[in-house]
Amino acid sequence: MFMNSNYPAESRALIAVDCIIFGFDEHEEVLKVLLIKRDMTPHKGDWSLMGGFLGIDETVDDAASRVLHTLTGLDNIYMEQLHVFSEVARDPVERTISVAYIALININDHDQKLIQQYSARWFTLEDKPDLIFDHDEMFNLGLSRLQHRVSTKPIGFELLPEKFTMRQLQKLYEEILATDLDKRNFSKKINSLEILEKLDEKDKRSSRKGSYLFKFDEEKYKEKSRQGFHFKI
Amino acid sequence: MFMNSNYPAESRALIAVDCIIFGFDEHEEVLKVLLIKRDMTPHKGDWSLMGGFLGIDETVDDAASRVLHTLTGLDNIYMEQLHVFSEVARDPVERTISVAYIALININDHDQKLIQQYSARWFTLEDKPDLIFDHDEMFNLGLSRLQHRVSTKPIGFELLPEKFTMRQLQKLYEEILATDLDKRNFSKKINSLEILEKLDEKDKRSSRKGSYLFKFDEEKYKEKSRQGFHFKI
């Protein structure tokens, strides 16, 4: 550090990242959030978002990726910077500013052992307990962002397995947007976007007839985006 | 500080805010950005966004407000957190992470003396010089955000005087969105929103006939928003 620079010494503060991790439970067909039970004071034993401190050689994105990897064992998780939280007394121990992230993962993909190790648990939005510090505020903002993002970018697929049925996709949107959708209009809309590949394979678990499986075709989406296409649901 | 807390010492870094200040020049009918000539090394004499460091008793919003007040003499400026920039080497002097803001001001309102004192200048987007550090990246992201925001929130009025003509409003949108708009469709759309008050007064400077002045009716907008109305242009 250059302590004799004309940069002020009093501006240094701890920098943290906190992640709002969303997952979709295919079985229960509900949106869930992954929370951890805090193992340090203050608020030991209370629920909080998964977080961590910024390392000296990391960007905040790096730090968020690391935090996500630590808890889930996964890499290349979809995530997005949400907002900086910086109330002076938000962390009672020491002045800390936190950069909140939202992250989307496939709920069946991650490492169960790590989750246990961190005393983490998936909560439906209804069962979500109150969180420490300003984490509830982060969560609420994160949910709004997710609702907005999912209507304008094809990120919903991050929450589903690679192959999914039209019904699963619709339920996902209904859960996130907290509305009911008409299945005829929904599949018409989705198909008109031309960014899904309809497979020959069927998922026979849900009905006798079986329902076709689809895959998100990222290449097709990118190509269409280059040509001015905008995803919109 | 509690240095014997289990919070890591290495995470402390300088925290800055940088403001992308937009203004609309009514006379030239162009969008401009306010830049300052840097008076300290490194890059002394080069152009940059107006910035400052986070004070120990401030939120980042407070810091951005302070920075904006310092340069313009104005309070209650519309501003919005944009993004955190945290590349490890983004500031060559010392590890600094910066929270970028966009701000909208009426270009005729602010304090000319302060602008001179800081060697600040308004630039059209065409004339904008290259900026120091990662400020160009901030600027580009800020412009995208402005383009998006102005279509979904009634913030364009922040850039105009209290009373404005339909033509000024249209030119403002054309400038920000970098498109041409049809004046019949534009005024139809705006009027259908029912958030402007048409005054009896006319602005006679622009033509012999004179054009009606309008005011943004914030109360009406808030009332409609409460009832589920969404601004959209």
Added chain:
DNA sequence: TCAAAAGTGTTCACCGTACACCCATGG
């Protein structure tokens, strides 16, 4: 009376939405 900007209405294509019946299959 003319130049210059202001103001205004109609048509058409497309999209979003509402709505109900037949299909395929395993038990």
Added chain:
DNA sequence: CCATGGGTGTACGGTGAACACTTTTGA
């Protein structure tokens, strides 16, 4: 053969986009 979920088409109203002429008035 029947119960269960899967899959599909049509009609209508509303919105966005294209487009041109008349009005006002100061010089």
